[in-house]
Amino acid sequence: MKNTEQMQMIPKIELGIVIDHIPAGQGIKIMEIISKAEDMKDVALSLGLNYESQKLGRKDLIKLQMEYLSPEIIQQISIVVPGVTIKAIKNFKVHSKVVVQSPKEIRNLLECKNPNCITNSEKHVETHFTALEENCKRVRCEYCERVFDLKELHALVD
Ligand SMILES: [Zn+2]
Known part of the structure; x- marks a missing residue:
């Protein structure tokens, strides 16, 4: 030892x-x-x-x-x-x-806050966010293209 x-x-x-x-x-x-x-x-x-x-x-x-x-x-x-x-x-x-490194893509884990986003109206569509910075503090929804602070997004609940 x-x-x-x-x-x-x-x-x-x-x-x-x-x-x-x-x-x-x-x-x-x-x-x-x-x-x-x-x-x-x-x-x-x-x-x-x-x-x-x-x-x-x-x-x-x-x-x-x-x-x-x-x-x-x-x-x-x-x-x-x-x-x-x-x-x-x-x-x-x-x-x-x-x-574990901060991911560049976050799939099906966070809920998009845009009520008009397709991921909210079509529940079978998996959410997909892309990190805009190295540390993942700001992310963009790949469907509605809105940008959010990671802190304001809630995790999807099964
Ligand atoms: Zn969205």
Whole structure:
């Protein structure tokens, strides 16, 4: 075991998901996403705040006792807090690891606020937004071409 690993304050888990490299203070935003997801209701979870990080100075970290995160949740995380690392842990080892980047396209996740947009009148039409900036703060609906701040859009509810 390397020294850096011995130094870690975060106890290792046998099986689960770790959401790492969350900029300090942003962990709560991911908690909000998780708490809204119906299939996450029974998942044991711990939130670590303000750990030391070589990369970020301070970071938050979330551990989930489950085997895999749904693509929908990963997509929501990638929009709200891009750049975090999601690790799947098996037998105390990192089995797979992915750094989630903010998407250029967001399909079927957000509701268009334009009441005249075809995605609102024709419910079978999947919504499709394109990020206008690197960090995804402003997005454009590909159907009605209106531009919105990401903050003002609500997630579609199944
Ligand atoms: Zn629209």
